[in-house]
Amino acid sequence: MKLESKYFDSIRVGSKRQQGAKKETRAPACQWKGCDKPGAHKAPKGRGRDGEYFHFCVDHVRQYNQDYNYFDGMSDAEVSSFRKDALTGHRPTWKTGANAWAHGTRDEARNAEAAERVNAATARVTRKARSSRTETAPTFRRQLKPLERKSLKVLDLGDDASREDVKSRFKELVKIHHPDANGGDTRSEEKLREILQAYNYLKQSGLV
Template sequence: MKLDSPIFDRIRVKPDRDRRPKAEGPVCEWAGCCNASTHRAPKGRQQEGQFWRFCFDHVREYNQSYNYFAGMKDDAVAAYQKDALTGHRPTWKMGQNGGNKGRRGGPQDHQPENFADPFGMFGEMGGAHRPDPEPPRESRMIRNAERRAFESLGLEFSATTEEIKARFKELVKRFHPDANGGDTSTEDRLRDVIQAYNHLKSTGFC
């Protein structure tokens, strides 16, 4: 464009203060700041759900000095943190509401002596700290191969898994050549014991 062009003379330039980008949306609530409020910051205790609107620089400065427990004593802070574990809802000890009156079975069915307490949760109520009764062993058909395996180990059919494993370890130590001064006359017996144990293990007995 030529400097003496009539179009050039019609161009108007605004001052610098008018050409600065204007903030879109709410303005930062920090005193003296005109930037856009792009971040929220909590107003503090007893004003939950209310927020300040700051720009990035001022929300960072605000967060560095923010303290929710400002003005509270140490014991009050500890009590607040303890209540926060239950969401600030009231709690009661077990058995404080007087049992199960009016419901089917009555409170006598829920006395401490009528149930096992393996983890000691009801100690304050006088619960008996005893383990749950062992469930009865599932009865199953004993086949000839399994019968011979139990006979090789010298066990009854009602033997538990722990008893089978303990008996196997005992017989291995007894018939192993190293335990007999290198005597190999018990190798056949050792082989029978190992085969019997492997068979019971494969069939789910141990």
């Protein structure tokens, strides 16, 4: 084409910035409640909704993936059945001697890889379930203050006493030192007052 051609002036070349803007697609908003960041990362919606995804920002997709459990809601028998089917890629099996290739089954390497993923996921779920059943939180998670330790001593309890231990011992001592049970003995009244003060302090401290 000649530079002096009348068609030369009609040609318009877009800038790289304009071309790049057309290619850009804006990410949907993060679907985490209360978040207004772009949701550029996809997270699976879960079992039974294969191919469906949530859109989260990078912080919330990490939090979602950390708590994600594909086997949530499944019984032990269902998880075991799923693991068994995963060995064959969730395809039907045939007796020894049948032509596996003719039936379209996957090769052994892919089956082994799928089984390994399922076994790892199942092991994590099992460990988490056992941990939640066997772990018991300690009664006192912090070091006792001197007055707290003294109040426990008034109730004839050690530093490792639980809330139930404190309540049970308090009721027991009140019955023993109540004036009605001691013929109005002033010493019992003083002991009962000391017990009440100790219990109330432990209650205010959050140990009861």
